[in-house]
Amino acid sequence: MSTFGVTRSTLAKDLRMEWRSKDAINSMLFFSLLVVVIFSFAFNPTAEESRHIAGGLMWVAFLFAAVVALNQTWARELRNQVLDAYRVSPAPANSLFLAKAIGNFLFVVILECLMAPLFVVFYELRSIGPVWQLIVVALLGTWALVVNGTFFAALSIRTRNREIMLPLILFPISIPALLGMVDATTSILTGEASPVFWIKLLTVYDIVFTSVCLLLFEVVLNAE
């Protein structure tokens, strides 16, 4: 089977499993809903204030929620030794990685689409800058979180404290990406500054870390 074929069939399998169980998307949705509610109690912002803090709130909520989906990525494959089977099969490792990363990317993007109206309602958000830029930032930012997250989930699955390990190694590395997403979102919402630098930074971050992930995934998958 070709690289593309393996990616496509793995992705299709993951999407079908998620469609039938809805485990990841439901827990992510409920989790970020809770974050939205708790934050709005904690800060009780006015419409003007919320424009300044919403970027931070949104991305922190999505980051924490994404960890839920990321943790499930490989845990699923441990049952029935699927991962071991994958290791001995001649299928290229990177196509498995890409399938998982794209799957997680889709889950988080769906989550963002469902949550965005809630943010608008709860925080009385109205963007002053152009909204299409928010979409660019969201896509680049989500990929930045998810590509490293998928890779680090493959690391943390091999540790003794699996679920806790992922945020501990993912968050420090993701700080520049998070800074980029938050600042770009805030500058678009408030219309006070141009987000171009941050969009460039996110693009560089995506390119650098996607390459590093693809370079190292096979090594990590076969680690004994």
Next chain:
Amino acid sequence: MKKLALISIPLTLFLLALSSYLALAVAPTESTMGDVQRIFYYHVPSGWVAGLCFTINFLASIYYLWSRSPASDAVAAASAEVGVVFGAVLLITGPLWARPVWGIWWTWDARLTTTLILWLIYVSYLVLRRFAAGGQTQVLAAAFAIFGFADVPIVYFSIRWFRTQHPAPVIGGGPDSGLAPPILHVFLTNLALFTVLGMIYLVLRYKLQMQEQALESAHAQAALKGVA
């Protein structure tokens, strides 16, 4: 190992005493900042050693992925630990110096923030090493080290932009341009002393790591024989 410790412990104490003597007694008092400036002789060398250790960690990790030699993994583990310790010294002496001179403990400027994030990344490297299961530790740690090092320039540029957009309350401070000769001499001597000190720790930690590895494989061998 014992012999090495016997030599290195007195040597370490001697180096620490010498560098403190130079910094506290020999170096002249700086004209604007006064005695507080003497922290400089600890602060900058610690930062240098931490940076050196993290670079060694990166190179050793790459070499490990290429060669799979246990020794290079031990070097990576040792350098990360020593780097985190010196980084902690850097992060503690920094605010102590900043408070009287700048009037604040901390500011989110490019260099401070980059250092803090770098330190956090290497702490999480050590956490990963601590919790990774058995024989996979080395590969996982080496892969993570490469991610950590690749992150450093991105962090630096993002924070620099962040800061220039939102100026910090206090800018400048610290001897930026040119050091007076007596200060420079003490500083360079202390830099050399700290480097030697860091390398002593690194070698000790490396030896310890190698012994731990040997012990682990001996245990594994014994367990295998017990089963058979």
